[in-house]
Amino acid sequence: MSLFALLGALEQGLVYGIMVLGVYLTFRILDFPDLTVDGSLPLGAAVSAVCITSGMHPALSLLAAMGAGFVAGMVTGLLNTKLGILHLLASILTMTALYSINIRIMGGPNVSLLGVDTVLDPLMRAGLPGYYASPLLFAALAGAVVLALIWFLYTELGQAMLATGDNRQMITSQGVDTHKVIIFGVGLSNALVALAGGLIAQNQGAADVNMGVGTIVAGLASVIVGETVFGNRSLPRAVVAAIVGSIIYRVAIALALGLKVGSFTFTPSDLNLITALLVVVALTAPRLKKRLRKC
Amino acid sequence: MKRLSILTVLALAACLTATAAWAKTYTVSVNQFVEHPALDAVLKGLQDSLKEQGFEVKYNVHNAQANMATANQIAQAIAGEKPDMVVAIATPSAQACAQIIKKAPHMAQVPLLFSAVTDPKGAGLVDDLQAPGANISGVSDMTPVDRHLEMIMEIMPGLTDLGVVYNSGEANSKTLVGMLREACQAKGVTLHEASVAKTADAYQATKSLAGRAQAVYVPTDNTVIAALESLVKVCEQNKMPLFAADVDSVPRGAVAALGFDYYLHGKQTGAMAGRIFGGAAVAETPVEFQQGMSLHLNLPAAAAQGANIPEAVRAKADKVVE
Numbered sequence: 217m218s219l220f221a222l223l224g225a226l227e228q229g230l231v232y233g234i235m236v237l238g239v240y241l242t243f244r245i246l247d248f249p250d251l252t253v254d255g256s257l258p259l260g261a262a263v264s265a266v267c268i269t270s271g272m273h274p275a276l277s278l279l280a281a282m283g284a285g286f287v288a289g290m291v292t293g294l295l296n297t298k299l300g301i302l303h304l305l306a307s308i309l310t311m312t313a314l315y316s317i318n319i320r321i322m323g324g325p326n327v328s329l330l331g332v333d334t335v336l337d338p339l340m341r342a343g344l345p346g347y348y349a350s351p352l353l354f355a356a357l358a359g360a361v362v363l364a365l366i367w368f369l370y371t372e373l374g375q376a377m378l379a380t381g382d383n384r385q386m387i388t389s390q391g392v393d394t395h396k397v398i399i400f401g402v403g404l405s406n407a408l409v410a411l412a413g414g415l416i417a418q419n420q421g422a423a424d425v426n427m428g429v430g431t432i433v434a435g436l437a438s439v440i441v442g443e444t445v446f447g448n449r450s451l452p453r454a455v456v457a458a459i460v461g462s463i464i465y466r467v468a469i470a471l472a473l474g475l476k477v478g479s480f481t482f483t484p485s486d487l488n489l490i491t492a493l494l495v496v497v498a499l500t501a502p503r504l505k506k507r508l509r510k511c
Numbered sequence: 512m513k514r515l516s517i518l519t520v521l522a523l524a525a526c527l528t529a530t531a532a533w534a535k536t537y538t539v540s541v542n543q544f545v546e547h548p549a550l551d552a553v554l555k556g557l558q559d560s561l562k563e564q565g566f567e568v569k570y571n572v573h574n575a576q577a578n579m580a581t582a583n584q585i586a587q588a589i590a591g592e593k594p595d596m597v598v599a600i601a602t603p604s605a606q607a608c609a610q611i612i613k614k615a616p617h618m619a620q621v622p623l624l625f626s627a628v629t630d631p632k633g634a635g636l637v638d639d640l641q642a643p644g645a646n647i648s649g650v651s652d653m654t655p656v657d658r659h660l661e662m663i664m665e666i667m668p669g670l671t672d673l674g675v676v677y678n679s680g681e682a683n684s685k686t687l688v689g690m691l692r693e694a695c696q697a698k699g700v701t702l703h704e705a706s707v708a709k710t711a712d713a714y715q716a717t718k719s720l721a722g723r724a725q726a727v728y729v730p731t732d733n734t735v736i737a738a739l740e741s742l743v744k745v746c747e748q749n750k751m752p753l754f755a756a757d758v759d760s761v762p763r764g765a766v767a768a769l770g771f772d773y774y775l776h777g778k779q780t781g782a783m784a785g786r787i788f789g790g791a792a793v794a795e796t797p798v799e800f801q802q803g804m805s806l807h808l809n810l811p812a813a814a815a816q817g818a819n820i821p822e823a824v825r826a827k828a829d830k831v832v833e
Contacts, residue, residue, distance in 0.1 A: 218592065219591060220587050220590040220591030221591045224583070224586075224587025224590075225584060225587075227587075228580055228583065232580065315680065315708055316708070319679055319680060324685050325680045325682045325685060326602070326633075326634065326682040328606065328633070330609050330635035336614075340613070345615070345616065346615060346616075347590065347614050349614070416580070419583075419610070420583045420606065420607055420610055421606050421609060421610030421613075421635070422606045422610075422635070424579060424682075426579070427579045429577075429578070430578060466580075466584065469584055473573060473581075
């Protein structure tokens with residue numbers, strides 16, 4: 217793997233890592249399987265791209281993207297809590313609606329950001345080559361989100377969120393309104409996903425309505441791989457594991473892209489299979505280790 | 512003795528560089544968005560064309576499996592391969608490769624050719640089709656929608672209402688339907704649009720056109736073409752002849768299509784690549800559009816869908832399904 221491919225995997229792992237933190241929040245903390253993310257990632261991209269092309273500062277456009285993502289998540293939360301729709305279905309409904317909404321926002325399925333100033337340009341103008349600028353910026357942002365999330369989870373609201381996911385009856389009996397907690401939690405999660413979407417669009421040079429396909433798969437795989445490799449013994453460790461998992465997932469893809477074993481070369485169509493196999497290996501490694509120790 | 516070996520080495524090195532000068536092996540890195548008969552044909556056409564021109568080329572072929580994040584990672588992997596040329600097949604891959612130029616400045620020196628991109632200007636790849644300016648050019652598969660409409664009107668001279676089925680989420684379809692709208696306006700034809708979000712919607716969307724449209728047209732839309740059989744069924748039931756923009760849809764049940772071959776599209780891209788290897792400046796190489804259209808007809812489908820194909824059209828056809 218070349219340096220560029222490695223830096224590329226790191227960059228993708230970090231920027232998608234912000235999305236994975238959102239998935240971690242709903243999937244592990246709130247115990248709420250949320251498929252809204254397949255729609256809120258392109259939503260963030262769409263809002264950020266449209267704001268930038270209409271003259272807004274690229275950094276401010278990310279706040280707008282987060283706001284839109286928060287609202288999208290709240291809709292899923294409201295459908296679930298106030299209308300009593302099953303969480304999985306509620307999130308599928310929001311995701312489906314977002315497809316049309318995203319096309320409305322962009323006025324078409326794709327908005328190009330090639331040749332437009334993005335959050336990365338100030339760094340590049342300062343003399344940092346782009347292939348270092350994006351992983352550095354995304355590392356700083358992912359780090360900031362990790363710290364903020366750990367801090368948040370120790371606040372009263374964060375603890376209420378943890379308790380809502382663990383034992384909803386118990387926390388309700390203590391007078392906490394779990395509906396509010398769920399609506400806020402799913403909103404916060406999708407705000408992070410939309411932030412990732414906005415950054416991804418600025419990084420790859422286009423927002424596209426189809427860019428969210430498979431977000432939840434990548435998100436869940438990253439959360440699980442991260443937990444397996446890095447562990448989840450404490451809350452801060454579990455949060456960091458989400459980012460680590462995201463990086464491992466993207467490095468696995470980069471490896472699969474350039475894999476050659478002896479005279480046997482993989483064809484490009486084997487990529488999905490190889491990625492799946494690498495995830496399976498990560499998942500089974502701890503169990504294998506345990507069994508080997510017993511022998 | 513020592514001096515002799517040094518001389519030998521020097522002589523050998525001179526020989527090697529001399530051979531390299533007249534038989535250079537070029538490295539071409541390919542970023543293809545998805546595996547798909549048309550896009551695979553583009554790659555085959557490119558490779559065959561460069562071989563016919565006598566270039567020795569080593570290919571690094573990557574396929575993003577329709578995933579934009581992967582297309583982006585491929586672009587970065589290509590930056591590490593330091594090829595002599597990058598070929599990007601389909602719009603998302605082309606955008607990913609164009610963006611990498613900004614991040615890895617050494618890639619600005621490497622020509623980037625795109626292929627199978629419908630709207631290179633709308634996608635932000637080039638500012639000017641005639642003089643791309645940057646180190647990016649290529650071949651566009653923009654279909655001549657106005658000529659398609661002319662073909663339909665040649666078969667159905669009394670056409671006043673045309674239906675179109677497409678996915679509003681596909682950038683190429685949106686552009687094409689916009690062009691169709693203008694072409695219809697110019698000819699005094701009312702256009703009825705039915706939009707789908709996924710393949711499963713195609714049946715119902717086509718049904719919604721029954722009673723309103725006299726004929727149905729499908730642009731080069733990946734979603735709808737995947738569900739072509741359900742359109743054929745509705746069109747037979749309602750005697751609305753179905754017309755397509757790609758010739759591959761004709762044996763599947765479209766009455767007629769005036770389209771092009773993606774293999775030839777790839778060959779055209781290969782010809783452009785050859786000129787660039789020969790020293791042409793990419794910045795001054797205009798974006799090309801597909802040449803050479805072919806007309807395919809399906810007579811049993813015409814009978815089933817109630818279309819009368821005039822003798823004059825039949826005489827022009829390049830291929831007829833009897």
